[in-house]
Amino acid sequence: MDKKVEVLAPAGNLPSLRAAVDNGADAVYFGFRNATNARNFEGLNFSLSDAEAGIAYAHRHGVKANVVLNTFPQADDPGLWYRTVDQTAALGADAIIMANLALLDYCRTHHPHLPIHLSVQASASNAPAINFYQRHFAIQRVILPRVLTVAEIRSLKDRTDVDLEVFAFGGLCVMAEGRCYxxxxxxxxxxxxxxxxxxxxxxxxxxxxxxxxxxxxxxxxxxxxxxxxxxxxxxxxxxxxxxxxxxxTMEEPGSLNILEMLPEVIESGVVSLKIEGRQRTKSYVATVTRVLRQAVDAYYESPGTFQAKGKWIRELNATSEGATHTLGTYEQGWQ
Ligand code: SF4
Structure with missing residues (x-):
């Protein structure tokens, strides 16, 4: 069997990062406390010293730490975005998550050893687009927009060498992400x-x-x-x-939850299952990471007999928007 799929958890602050690590995440992702990431909320995100402490904590526990730089440089201070690429490389992060072409080019040229994960903000959902980014910027991984079915992901896997990361749990965005007005x-x-x-x-x-x-x-x-x-x-x-x-008319206000289709999603060839929600609480991060960890481990123990436990679904529903869940477009057709 291929390498075990990764459980990737969000961190809006240091306590959430530690909760993710302590509850079984294989990797965490976080952004800096400024406009360089798309979850730029008051009171959320990491200072430079938080980032140093967070990466050190993750690495001490054998967990990867990815930095999010997924917004687009603004005309009044594009330098902030370039400095953040340099900072991320200097911190020893395991990957940088980006979408902007100029930043991708800068990172590839100045920090060739820093792995790039193409952000969902790039809306790359077909093989020619993904392979274009690989050819020009050597991206290692693409985070797929939440608009593909499992069959489409499987067919994509056959047409690209780039690793595929998909959303497994959390808020749904139903448009071509980064392109919604x-x-x-x-x-x-x-x-x-x-x-x-x-x-x-x-x-x-x-x-x-x-x-x-x-x-x-x-x-x-x-x-x-x-x-x-x-x-x-x-x-x-x-x-x-x-x-x-x-x-x-467009989408139900429930959370995406792939547990009922976990075998199909893993077997489609993805390398990482991402939990959405850097803006959510430490308790949300702890619960969702723990449940997804248990479910992934249960799948690998016995792939042929895996079934999502009622207890897991109830625990996840308690953290969900509207206390309900959906399989989103992994299965659903449009109305
Ligand atoms: S309004 Fe909906 S589709 Fe648009 S960005 Fe927000 S979540 Fe995505």
Whole structure:
């Protein structure tokens, strides 16, 4: 059997990184406390000394540490992005996660020994695109957008030598990632510089009698009855009217959870299973990492008889958006 698939966990701060390592992650990923990563939230992310401590902790436990630099240089200070590439190389990170062509070129030229993982922000989801990045920038791995079926991933594997990383758990982004203007339309700002596509300052919750309305900017995203759990308003997961019906027209507000298809996903040839959620709590990181670790180990113990345990699903649902989960596009067809 091929090398065991990697469990890759998010870290929004040092305590989360330690929680990921302590709960069985094979690798962790984190970004710096500035605009160079797409989860640029107040109070989140790593200073230089945090990064040094985090990488040292991970390495002491035989865990890899990848640095995220997945936004695009802004015209007023592109130097920050280049300095971050240099910093990441100097820190001895195991990989740098990037999408911008100029940064890819800079990294390959100035730090040829630093492995590059092509960020999902590059939206590379077909073999010619992935092979282009490999040819020009020697990328070692691509993080696939959450828009492919397992059959498509399997066929991609046959047509590229680049390692494939896929999302296994967490929030879903249903568009060609890095190319979605839905939230920019609603909020007037780019997710690339705001850290997220539904920034808190654009989110509104309104009580209207017994009902609760959620809005992003001026746009009504959903209306909930008294017994319904309200999801954080993300425009692609809103309930809108289409053809006389009100429903989730683009995507349900549940979390992606591949446990029920874990054998198929592993056997498609991917090298890494990524947990989304650098903005989530330490407890989320600990729970999801532990459950995914147990599930992956159970699969390798007996690939032919693997079954997702009810206990795992319940534990993961308790951390999920809307307390529900979906297999996303790994299985689902579009409406
Ligand atoms: S609005 Fe939805 S599709 Fe667009 S970036 Fe956010 S999660 Fe992705």
């Amino acid at each position: 839905l939230s920019s339309f609603a909020t007037g700002v780019s997710p690339n510089v705001e850290g997220v596509c539904s920034p808190a300052r654009a989110v509104h919750f309104e009580n209207s009698g017994e009902r609760l309305k959620t809005r992003l900017g001026e746009i009504l995203i959903a209306e909930y009855g008294p017994k319904e759990d309200a999801a954080y308003p993300t425009i692609c997961k809103g309930r809108f009217e289409a053809n006389g019906q009100v429903y989730h």
